[in-house]
Every structure is written in structure tokens, then in C-alpha cells.
Amino acid sequence: MGIRVKIEFLGGLDVISSGVREHKAVVPLEEGEATMKDLVEYVTHNIISDPKDIPVFIEDDTVRPGILVLINDTDWELEGQEEYVLESGDVFTFTSTLHGG
Amino acid sequence: MGIRVKIEFLGGLDVISSGVREHKAVVPLEEGEATMKDLVEYVTHNIISDPKDIPVFIEDDTVRPGILVLINDTDWELEGQEEYVLESGDVFTFTSTLHGG
Amino acid sequence: FPKIDDNFSLDEYKRYGRQMIVPDFGSLPSQIKLKNSSILVVGAGGLGCPALLYLSAAGIGKIGIIDDDLVDTSNLHRQVLHTTETVGIHKCESARRYINKLNPHVVVETYQFRLQNDNAFDIVSKYDLVLDCTDTPATRYLINDVSVLCGKTIVSGSGLKTEGQLSILNFNNKGPCYRCFYPKPPSPESVTSCSDGGVIGPVIGLLGITMAVETIKILTGYYTDETFKPFLSMYSAYPQQQLRVFKMRNRKPDCAVCGNLPQILKETILENQIDYAAFCGTVNSNVL
Amino acid sequence: FPKIDDNFSLDEYKRYGRQMIVPDFGSLPSQIKLKNSSILVVGAGGLGCPALLYLSAAGIGKIGIIDDDLVDTSNLHRQVLHTTETVGIHKCESARRYINKLNPHVVVETYQFRLQNDNAFDIVSKYDLVLDCTDTPATRYLINDVSVLCGKTIVSGSGLKTEGQLSILNFNNKGPCYRCFYPKPPSPESVTSCSDGGVIGPVIGLLGITMAVETIKILTGYYTDETFKPFLSMYSAYPQQQLRVFKMRNRKPDCAVCGNLPQILKETILENQIDYAAFCGTVNSNVL
Ligand SMILES: [Zn+2]
Ligand SMILES: [Zn+2]
Numbered sequence: 001m002g003i004r005v006k007i008e009f010l011g012g013l014d015v016i017s018s019g020v021r022e023h024k025a026v027v028p029l030e031e032g033e034a035t036m037k038d039l040v041e042y043v044t045h046n047i048i049s050d051p052k053d054i055p056v057f058i059e060d061d062t063v064r065p066g067i068l069v070l071i072n073d074t075d076w077e078l079e080g081q082e083e084y085v086l087e088s089g090d091v092f093t094f095t096s097t098l099h100g101g
Numbered sequence: 102m103g104i105r106v107k108i109e110f111l112g113g114l115d116v117i118s119s120g121v122r123e124h125k126a127v128v129p130l131e132e133g134e135a136t137m138k139d140l141v142e143y144v145t146h147n148i149i150s151d152p153k154d155i156p157v158f159i160e161d162d163t164v165r166p167g168i169l170v171l172i173n174d175t176d177w178e179l180e181g182q183e184e185y186v187l188e189s190g191d192v193f194t195f196t197s198t199l200h201g202g
Numbered sequence: 203f204p205k206i207d208d209n210f211s212l213d214e215y216k217r218y219g220r221q222m223i224v225p226d227f228g229s230l231p232s233q234i235k236l237k238n239s240s241i242l243v244v245g246a247g248g249l250g251c252p253a254l255l256y257l258s259a260a261g262i263g264k265i266g267i268i269d270d271d272l273v274d275t276s277n278l279h280r281q282v283l284h285t286t287e288t289v290g291i292h293k294c295e296s297a298r299r300y301i302n303k304l305n306p307h308v309v310v311e312t313y314q315f316r317l318q319n320d321n322a323f324d325i326v327s328k329y330d331l332v333l334d335c336t337d338t339p340a341t342r343y344l345i346n347d348v349s350v351l352c353g354k355t356i357v358s359g360s361g362l363k364t365e366g367q368l369s370i371l372n373f374n375n376k377g378p379c380y381r382c383f384y385p386k387p388p389s390p391e392s393v394t395s396c397s398d399g400g401v402i403g404p405v406i407g408l409l410g411i412t413m414a415v416e417t418i419k420i421l422t423g424y425y426t427d428e429t430f431k432p433f434l435s436m437y438s439a440y441p442q443q444q445l446r447v448f449k450m451r452n453r454k455p456d457c458a459v460c461g462n463l464p465q466i467l468k469e470t471i472l473e474n475q476i477d478y479a480a481f482c483g484t485v486n487s488n489v490l
Numbered sequence: 491f492p493k494i495d496d497n498f499s500l501d502e503y504k505r506y507g508r509q510m511i512v513p514d515f516g517s518l519p520s521q522i523k524l525k526n527s528s529i530l531v532v533g534a535g536g537l538g539c540p541a542l543l544y545l546s547a548a549g550i551g552k553i554g555i556i557d558d559d560l561v562d563t564s565n566l567h568r569q570v571l572h573t574t575e576t577v578g579i580h581k582c583e584s585a586r587r588y589i590n591k592l593n594p595h596v597v598v599e600t601y602q603f604r605l606q607n608d609n610a611f612d613i614v615s616k617y618d619l620v621l622d623c624t625d626t627p628a629t630r631y632l633i634n635d636v637s638v639l640c641g642k643t644i645v646s647g648s649g650l651k652t653e654g655q656l657s658i659l660n661f662n663n664k665g666p667c668y669r670c671f672y673p674k675p676p677s678p679e680s681v682t683s684c685s686d687g688g689v690i691g692p693v694i695g696l697l698g699i700t701m702a703v704e705t706i707k708i709l710t711g712y713y714t715d716e717t718f719k720p721f722l723s724m725y726s727a728y729p730q731q732q733l734r735v736f737k738m739r740n741r742k743p744d745c746a747v748c749g750n751l752p753q754i755l756k757e758t759i760l761e762n763q764i765d766y767a768a769f770c771g772t773v774n775s776n777v778l
Contacts, residue, residue, distance in 0.1 A: 066675075068736070073734065075722075096680075097655070101533050101623050101649065169448070176434075201401055202245050202248055216563040224689065252540075255695075275505050278593065279506055282544060285591040285592045304566065404545075407540070408703070415727050418690065418692070419728070437733070439514075443704070443735070444723075444735060445725070
């Protein structure tokens, strides 16, 4: 089974996945039981190409400050953050904050 | 019953629907039997506010030249044009062509 | 500016350094491609001004500008390359003066008249790529037909009020052209120009900038026959700013100019068998 | 330019006519609002240049520009308000010269130094709205904190390489602020500026123009407390140009500056208890 989702990296965060901006993934868990915490773990272990890059994505056991997390184009703060329950078809976007001007 | 769809007017075409750009509509037909031709008819009779504006939308029994028709963000020419079979959740976009510069 | 290698002077390396280090741009080879490229900007108005600013700044080698219009005060809210000081002079001359100050490495050629059936082939054939920054359907069809027949890719932008559209036409002589999208010209009554319908300055400015981005992508070879997909992008400023991409049809086999049996040929145009002004409304000389 | 009625001269009516007829703009009352508005543009670089061009052209009454940097040749591929002729002079002076030519009806004030703890309140409090066109997180936090404490809405843009972000912060003292979005500053190693990471000129130009559009919408009263929804827009130039809107969190009750029990106060900043440079990496004087 598994949950089919789309995972995107924007704002230069695709460096952690060898420059690939968009991933179609099947999270190998039961729909209704998997949360955002599981997705972050899935990304950490299955999508980040080089383990050296994990600290670019994770700090203190959660997504690093400066990275915005969007669930279907909505800030994860409005969706329960790590408790959000994954659904098939969800789009998860991780974007670095840009500072340049 | 009916088919729930979203209908958008862009490029100034919202003049035909009293300035409303986005419509949620239920087309009162059976899913699987209704085509794009029915949708265009539905728009003509149920969304255009003033019958005087029908010629802005329809010419020679089809959508007027200069109006692009998109089905889920794809040119209707790639989707069978008037033969496309409507599905619940579809987004139909009608946009005037802009000429200004 | 003496060259320090086969390609550039020190001034040019300084000037373009910050874009050459962007991975998608393609570093030095792409900068050389820009330098060796020539583009024709048709219309130095609301779209042409920002496109010219950013493309000359980026280091395109040669830029042609064609526009018969003079700078008017009513242009200045959106045509920001012109100023109060250049009101009354030709837009292409006003544009040339600023470009020379912004980037002296760019060769600018100006044509202070209208693009027409009898001059279009001579001018278009001199350039690698055409930016359609005009304001009337008639000129848009003329640019399309001549560019297709000369084998040039067109970057096409347009805007009105609070919205705009962007596309690449006749990409590498394989993508769809303006007539593939719009086989039948619109009726003259349905056409509104920026002067008639108004436009918010930065709205048309944004479209001009999206044209500059596409031009850079094409000239640096980002799109290939394999990766290019026909599109039309739609910008809306209200209620929230959005730029959406629509997937568009391919080249149409029955297109009158780029199809398998074209009815529109160089001779047809040169002999004025197509009266662009008549077939889609009068050309308003103020709005090119 | 003698006034022909209570509001404008004939030159101004000609100049702004084409935007006043756009229905969403709001006609004469909106033009009067722009004339009576003042904005502070922090940074006259890649974002500031296009924002300044289009906002001065649109007829904002008073524009303040703060930047301590001098024009450098390496800026010119993206900072198109400056030219080869103004290399070496202050960016705010270079910007002022062009704005005076583009629209003499705009009052321009320049501040040729860096925005800092000790001068920020005096300057920000003089304007209605602040555009954050800077290049370092440290200055972004300072602008945020001072603007929140002075009750000003911020239009915030940023960009790098081929992408950019746009937001409205502290809208009407009710919307979320920069610290609501980013309570913890990024580590200095993770921060890249346009000078370090590079940027494609029209990419940062496009972001500056989106800032001009939002500024016009705010100043003309398009957004109200009821209709404004916190957002962050994301522009990508590659593979296809897109501007997407993300729906963002509301103001956070525990925000350090705009929350219910703020720890950051005017005094905290004035007494240098917050060292912005130290808490999120050194400020590079070249990149403001
Ligand atoms: Zn064609
Ligand atoms: Zn806050």
C-alpha cells in the first residue's frame, strides 16, 4: 500500500536531493496512521542524497529554523505541524527562506 | 447529483459575470454523460448575467475566437475540445486574449 | 575596454559575474552566448522598457528597437525607461540613450518607424530572436508571420489593466505560433489597448520582465527541442498576485503560416495580399 | 506645475490617467491616496531599483531611500536604476537623480548610511509604509522590529539565484510579522546574499516589481482587515516561471515583538540589548 504524495524543495533546498526539485514518493505507511513527523523522517532517510546534508534539513529533531513547511500550499502551523495526518495526493513543500536583495 | 466544478474568467472576461472571477457550480447532469459542449451551454445560460453579453462569449455556436479555454490548466485542444467529458472537481478557465503592451 | 581573454574585458567580467555564478544560467559559455546574440524588441513601451532594461544589463550583444512613437507624459507611469526629459522624442532614441549609459557593451540599433509588410523581412532577418512588445493584434500577426517565415523564435507578452500573458512562439521553428493559438483574429470591437483600457504600471512591467527571463533562457540554450513544452502563462495582480502556467497545444498541421500547406508566404506579405490592419482592426499609431 | 483643482496639475492627470481608469485601482480617490502617502525603501539594490522606478512613476507623494552603499559595476546587471555614469556614487543619490527625471512630482529623501538600532525609529516613524529591499537577515529583523513598534506595514521581498519570495508583514498592526514566520534566526552559515550566491537580474527585478504592486494595493486601500489573509508568495524562474501563493499563519500570540507579552521594546533596541549583527551573522556592508 503506502501513501502517494508529492514532495517539493524550493528556495535552493534541492541541494539536499541532488538538485531534484520535485519528488513523487510513496510513504510506506498506512493512510490514517502516518503523520507529518513520519514524512519528515521519510524525507531525512529516503530523499536526502548525502547523510552529510541532514543538518541542512533537521535541527533539534525537527525541521531547521528558516525552512518553511507547506502542506498543500498552506503553512503547516495551520495544519497541526508534526501531528498532521497524511493523505494520498498531498503536496508537501519545503522551502528555504531567501534573504538576498 | 450533478457535477461539481470550478469555472474561472480571466483576462477581463469576468465582465460577462458581473465581475465575479471564480464560480463554484454544480452542472445538473450525470457524470460520464456531460461534455464540454454542455458546460459551455451551462455557462451561457446560468452564469452570464446579462443575455446581451452572450455574443462576447459565443460566436457561431462555439466559444468566440480570442477566448482560450483551459481544462485543468490545459488547452482544451489537447483534451478533445467540446467532446471532453466533465468530471467532478474539474477546473474550467476561460480567458480573453490580451493585446496591450 | 580592452579584452583580457578571447571573450570579455575586465569590466564585463565584473558586470556579469553575479549572474554567471547562478547554476541554472550556465556560467561563462552562457554569457558568451548572450554576447553573440542579437534580439529585436518591437515596441519600446510598457513591455519593451523593462525588457530592454534587464536584457541590456544582462549583456545581450546587439539589441534592435523598432517603434515609431514619441514619448508622451501619459506613458511615464509605466514606460520607466523614458523620463520627463525625453518627452517628445522618439521612444527608440530615448531607450537607446539610457541603454548606452547602463551598459556601453551593448550595440543598439533603432528603427524610428512602424514595422510593416514592406520592411519587416529585412529587419527581422537580421536578429536571432524577436520580442513582441506591441499593443495591437494587427502587429502581433505581422510579427508572427514574418518571424515564422524567417525562422525566428518569438517571446510574446501582453497585458491590460491588472493582468498579463506570456508565451514563447515558433520555438526553434517547431513550437506553435500565434496563429496556431489564434487562427481567427478577434473582431476589432473586442480589442482594447493599454491606452484605451488602462494598465497598472508594475503589472505591465512585470510582464516585460518575464519576457526578459524567457529570452535569457532561450538564448542560453536552457530549452531544447526535447524539453520545450508549449505554454501560455497568465499573470493576475488581483486579488493576489499569481503567475500560472497553462499547457498549450502543439503546432497545428493546418496553420496558415507554420502548417504543412501554408497559405501565407513571404510573397503574400510583400505584395500586400494580407492587409494586417484591415483584417483585425485599425492600427492605432499611438500604441505600438 | 500649477494645480487645476484641489488635487493635481494637468501634468499629473496626464501622467496617471492610464492607471486611474483601471477599475481595481480605484480611480481618483486612489491616486490622491498615493499622492498623500510616504514610503521608506530600505536598500536601493536589486529589489529597490525596480520598486523605486514603478512606485515613483505611479505617483507616491514622498519616497525615502536608505542605503549606505556605493554603485559598483558588479551591481549593474540587476540594479538598473544605476548606470555606468553613477558608479562610485551613493546608490541613494543615483536613485534620486533618476527619480527626479522620471517623475518630478515625487519628493525624494535620502539617507546615505546604514539603518541601525540608534537611527531606525527616527527614520521609520516618518513614513507610512516600509519596503524591505535588504540583503541580510540582521537588517530584516531590525526593520521588522522597528516597523512593528512604530505601527508600520512592511512589504518584504527577497531573492537569490533563480527564485524569490514576497510577503506583507505586520499588515495594519494585525497581520503576522517576520518573527511570527521566523521566531529563530537562521545560522550565519546558512545565509547566502545575492553578491555571494548570485542572482539573475530580471529574477530579482520581478520580485521588486511584485513589491511595487503590493505597495499600491496597500496604499490604495485594496486590502482591509477583513479581506487581508497572511501569505508568502514564491517565484521560481526555472523550469517554468511561476508565482505561487502560500497561505500563512496568523500573528503568533507568543511572538517576541508583536505578541501579547513582547520582550522586544523600543528601549531594548535603543539600548543595543539586541545586537542584530551578532544574533544572525555579520552584516556585510556591501550587500544592503
Ligand atoms: Zn502556426
Ligand atoms: Zn510577530
